[in-house]
Amino acid sequence: MIRAIVTDIEGTTSDIRFVHNVLFPYAREHLTHFIEREQADPMVASALAAVRAEAERPDADLNDLVEILYSYMDQDRKSTGLKALQGMIWRDGYLNGSFKGHLYPDVLPTLQQWQQQGIGLFVYSSGSVAAQKLLFGYSEAGDITGLFSGYFDTHVGAKREVSSYRNIADQIGLPADALLFLSDIHQELDAAAEAGWHTVQLIRGEADTESRHRQVTHFAQINPETI
Numbered sequence: 349m350i351r352a353i354v355t356d357i358e359g360t361t362s363d364i365r366f367v368h369n370v371l372f373p374y375a376r377e378h379l380t381h382f383i384e385r386e387q388a389d390p391m392v393a394s395a396l397a398a399v400r401a402e403a404e405r406p407d408a409d410l411n412d413l414v415e416i417l418y419s420y421m422d423q424d425r426k427s428t429g430l431k432a433l434q435g436m437i438w439r440d441g442y443l444n445g446s447f448k449g450h451l452y453p454d455v456l457p458t459l460q461q462w463q464q465q466g467i468g469l470f471v472y473s474s475g476s477v478a479a480q481k482l483l484f485g486y487s488e489a490g491d492i493t494g495l496f497s498g499y500f501d502t503h504v505g506a507k508r509e510v511s512s513y514r515n516i517a518d519q520i521g522l523p524a525d526a527l528l529f530l531s532d533i534h535q536e537l538d539a540a541a542e543a544g545w546h547t548v549q550l551i552r553g554e555a556d557t558e559s560r561h562r563q564v565t566h567f568a569q570i571n572p573e574t575i
Contacts, residue, residue, distance in 0.1 A: 350546065350572035351526040352468035354500070354516065356507075357480065359532035360550045366450035367475075374441050375434040376421055380414050382437050392436065398429030426474045428502050435479030442486040449483035452552070456489050458567035463495055467572055472500040472516060472529070474507055507536045513543035528575060530567075534559035546575050 358364045386392045387410065400408050403416050420427045441447055463469055471480050477499040485493045498520065505512030517524050524544030531537050534556055537547040541561070548570055549561040556563060564570055 349526060350467060350528045350575050351522055352470060352497075352520055353462060353528045353530065353572065354470040354472050354520075355529075356531035356533070356536065356550075357471065357473040357475065357483065359552060360530055361452060361455045362450045362483065363452065363552070364532075366447075370447050371434070371438055371441075372421070374446065375437045376418070378437050378440070379417060379433070382440075383410060383414065383433070386436070392433070395429045395432040395436075398432070399427065402427055402429060426502055426506060428476075431474065431476040431479065431501065435476040435482065438479055439482055442482050449485075449487035451487050451489055451492075452566070454566035454568050456492060458570070459492070459495050462572065465572070468497045468520070468522075469495050470498045470500065470516075470520065471496055472504075472507070472512075474502055477501050477503075507531075507533070508539050510539045510542045513540045513545055517543065517545075528570075528572060530570070534561055537561045548575075 355361055358367050383392065383396070387396065396413055399413055399416060400406050405412060405416065408416065417430055417433070420430045442449070459469060473480050480499050480501070481493055484496070485491045500516050500519070504515040504519070513524070513529065517527055520527070525546070528546040528548065529537060529540040530548050530550055532550045532552065534549060537549055537559070541547050547561045549556060549559055549563045551563045551565055
């Protein structure tokens with residue numbers, strides 16, 4: 349019996365084009381000014397320290413860090429320090445009304461239905477927890493953060509690593525066979541399945557012919573009671 353559902357964001361609850369065409373360019377445009385302005389903020393300083401550690405450049409100055417961060421963006425690197433900084437920059441964008449978080453129309457009513465059924469709802473994304481809360485807090489449907497009982501990012505591990513899903517199961521406090529993971533990426537689902545989770549793949553475009561997971565085109569096709 350499914351007792352909790354963990355969902356990805358990009359390509360699953362939200363159009364990946366929103367992330368790549370809106371959020372990423374906004375962070376890139378404002379990165380240098382934001383770091384120069386906010387470098388003394390403890391959260392920013394911590395993120396910059398994480399970038400120095402990841403790059404093995406302990407003496408990197410601000411110019412060096414900006415160069416490193418731009419290279420991480422170009423590589424689409426899942427850097428925890430970069431993700432934290434992007435989340436802080438996006439917060440400004442959400443607050444000043446530059447954009448709202450995208451949701452596919454099938455997502456909210458289905459999440460509400462699952463919550464009413466007593467199923468716990470969680471998020472696991474490569475974006476920072478802060479960025480996740482912003483997307484759902486300032487979504488096109490309003491603030492829907494109250495639907496979720498918890499959020500996970502790469503602090504628990506990379507999304508294609510089996511250990512990440514074991515860590516999440518431990519933190520949720522449920523056995524793997526009571527957990528369902530939703531994602532559009534079959535390699536992430538492979539890792540979850542190896543950890544003992546149930547899986548469903550959201551396909552918003554063409555079918556994934558290399559996937560061994562059940563594929564659906566919208567949330568309403570998922571019935572946790574029959575999984």
